[in-house]
Amino acid sequence: MSEDFRQLRPTTAHVDLDALQGNFRALQARVGPRVRVLAAVKGDAYGHGAVAVARSLAVAGCDAFGVALVEEGAQLRDAGVDGLVLCMGGVGRHGAEEAVARNLTPVVYDEGDAERLDAAAQAAGVRLAVHLKIDTGMGRLGVPLPQWERFLDRFARYAALDLDAVMTHFAESEVEDDTYTLEQLRRFRQAVATANARGFTARIQHAANSGALLRHRGAWFDMVRPGIALYGAPPIAAPELQPVMRVTTRVLFVKDLPRGASVSYGRRWVTSRPSRIATLPVGYADGYPRALSGHAEVLVNGQRCPVVGTVCMDLCMVDVTELSEPVCSGDEVVLLGGEGPGRIDANTLAGWAGTIPYEILCGFSERIPRQHA
Ligand SMILES: Cc1ncc(COP(=O)(O)O)c(C=O)c1O
Numbered sequence: 001m002s003e004d005f006r007q008l009r010p011t012t013a014h015v016d017l018d019a020l021q022g023n024f025r026a027l028q029a030r031v032g033p034r035v036r037v038l039a040a041v042k043g044d045a046y047g048h049g050a051v052a053v054a055r056s057l058a059v060a061g062c063d064a065f066g067v068a069l070v071e072e073g074a075q076l077r078d079a080g081v082d083g084l085v086l087c088m089g090g091v092g093r094h095g096a097e098e099a100v101a102r103n104l105t106p107v108v109y110d111e112g113d114a115e116r117l118d119a120a121a122q123a124a125g126v127r128l129a130v131h132l133k134i135d136t137g138m139g140r141l142g143v144p145l146p147q148w149e150r151f152l153d154r155f156a157r158y159a160a161l162d163l164d165a166v167m168t169h170f171a172e173s174e175v176e177d178d179t180y181t182l183e184q185l186r187r188f189r190q191a192v193a194t195a196n197a198r199g200f201t202a203r204i205q206h207a208a209n210s211g212a213l214l215r216h217r218g219a220w221f222d223m224v225r226p227g228i229a230l231y232g233a234p235p236i237a238a239p240e241l242q243p244v245m246r247v248t249t250r251v252l253f254v255k256d257l258p259r260g261a262s263v264s265y266g267r268r269w270v271t272s273r274p275s276r277i278a279t280l281p282v283g284y285a286d287g288y289p290r291a292l293s294g295h296a297e298v299l300v301n302g303q304r305c306p307v308v309g310t311v312c313m314d315l316c317m318v319d320v321t322e323l324s325e326p327v328c329s330g331d332e333v334v335l336l337g338g339e340g341p342g343r344i345d346a347n348t349l350a351g352w353a354g355t356i357p358y359e360i361l362c363g364f365s366e367r368i369p370r371q372h373a
Pocket of ligand 1: 040066088169208209210211225227228229
């Protein structure tokens with residue numbers, strides 16, 4: 001949202017920076033002082049607001065941040081964020097000069113990128129630290145293992161590039177069956193040994209996302225890269241981590257409907273009794289997924305109530321018939337968050353929507369102002 005946006009609608013994402021800092025410290029404590037914690041702040045810090053999150057984490061002692069895009073890295077530098085800013089998606093065809101100019105650290109896995117970065121670094125008269133990424137089984141970015149040796153031989157030609165780190169990424173580090181993760185680790189170690197044997201010694205190695213941080217001590221190496229755990233929605237129970245985002249709104253309108261009345265588009269829900277229905281000012285244009293239709297619950301004045309009928313673009317409806325106190329327009333509604341056993345966390349919301357907490361958190365749109373406190 002632009003700076004001059006004036007919030008008139010009460011739908012808000014509250015970002016608890018104390019919880020965020022607490023999570024960072026808890027993760028740092030878990031891995032110990034010798035392992036650096038790089039905070040994944042890509043995707044606008046998983047929807048929490050990258051600049052506010054990075055600044056807050058820097059205060060807590062974090063000095064390494066992971067973004068996906070060069071543009072995201074530039075945004076952090078513009079905001080005065082120092083330290084390592086790792087462009088985890090690489091720099092692509094057009095990002096090399098910008099990465100060099102902003103002192104961003106690119107992840108390199110493509111010869112074209114390496115060539116462009118080398119040229120940009122030479123033109124700027126600097127040596128550029130890069131992290132080489134090996135695809136050990138994620139099948140997304142990274143030098144495929146069969147091409148690793150050839151890639152290293154070519155890499156030696158890039159005089160302006162400085163091999164700072166080798167890294168990889170896991171496909172399913174959070175799952176209980178660790179067979180695949182251990183195989184990825186074995187491949188990674190082997191690829192590192194190959195590099196060492198050819199005279200390439202990276203200063204550091206890193207691999208662990210949240211799942212590996214929480215489950216695989218053997219994957220910590222010199223640096224870990226948590227994202228979702230930092231935001232308090234870990235893939236594995238970790239009681240020391242607190243949810244960081246809470247999304248609230250207020251009841252817009254309340255009406256009584258007779259038995260047999262339909263609610264919302266497609267008439268997919270019909271009252272089975274005289275019902276009191278509250279309309280909320282939030283919908284799928286805000287990132288409250290349409291897939292929640294008929295599945296989700298919200299907290300109205302602290303009590304769970306079902307979302308009924310189809311979630312609309314700007315609105316959704318909740319059955320408040322059973323609440324002990326009458327509901328009024330303006331009453332608080334919690335969409336994500338809350339206290340005690342009724343709390344709605346990102347994993348719960350994701351389960352109702354048939355997705356993952358990452359998508360829920362990143363999905364809250366710009367139309368919902370973030371309030372950092
Ligand atoms: C390369 C890389 N490292 C680390 C992370 C953080 O992952 P998570 O949020 O699962 O901790 C991501 C996110 O997908 C990533 O792409």
